[in-house]
Every structure is written in structure tokens, then in C-alpha cells.
Amino acid sequence: MAERTRGEVRRTSFPIGDDLAEMRRQTREFLAAAALGELRETNFVLAISEAANNVLDHAGTGGWIVLRCDDDRVVAEISDEAGLLTDTGAGRVRPPIGSRRGYGLWLMREMCDSVEILAERGASTVRLTMLRL
Secondary structure (H helix, E strand, C coil), X not given: CCCCCCCCCEEEEEECCCCHHHHHHHHHHHHHHXXXXXXXXXXXXXXHHXXXXXXXXXXXXXXXXXXXXXXXXXXXXXXXXXXXXXXXXXXXXXXXXXXXXXXXXXHHHHHCCEEEEEEECCEEEEEEEEECC
């Protein structure tokens, strides 16, 4: 297990672009020191990737990913500039069987310890949290 320094807060950010593989690489690089464990790290990276893909698919604008890691948790904030995601309860219920859409936020909620949807000042942010157990 990686050594933790109490009180340290690490942070990075990068724009959401069309190269989601590169975004996942950068995210994994940042998460390496968090020592989440292989399954939790994979789930977190997939949830972040899904949120970034939603920005590209639905918002049609630029977006940013901000990653923070402290003693207790890792937080990813995936933001867009369109502000179309305003339903703070989206994804709480599994989509009906056979549905072609609507799984992204539901899966994020299944894979992360906490998911928050924030809509403010014309922007939408999905805040994903994974606890450092």
C-alpha cells in the first residue's frame, strides 16, 4: 500500500477532449498514489470516463475534469459549459430493461461511493467521490 502523508491534498485538472483514452491514462496516473485498489480504481476511472463522454455527447461544449485527493477520498469533478444536466436525482433508478440510454449516471452511482449533480451559473458538474479505505 502506498504511504500516505496526512494533510496533503493533491490536485490536477485537464480539459475534456475527444481522446478519452488519454484522459483515462492521465486519470490512472493521478490515482496511482491514492492506492484505491485495482477494482475501485477501475470503477472510478470508468465512471469518470462515462461522465466525460456524456459531456461530449450531450453538452456539445467544452468541459473540464478536476481531480483532488486528500487523506480520506478522491474526488473527480466533471464539468461542462452547457448546463443541461439539472436533475440532481438523475440515475438513482436503473433504466428499464431494453432501454438504449440512461445507464451512464446509474452506473456511476453503482461504481462510486458518492455522486452529486450540481447545476450552477449555467454549467453542470458531476462530482464523483471514492473513499480511500
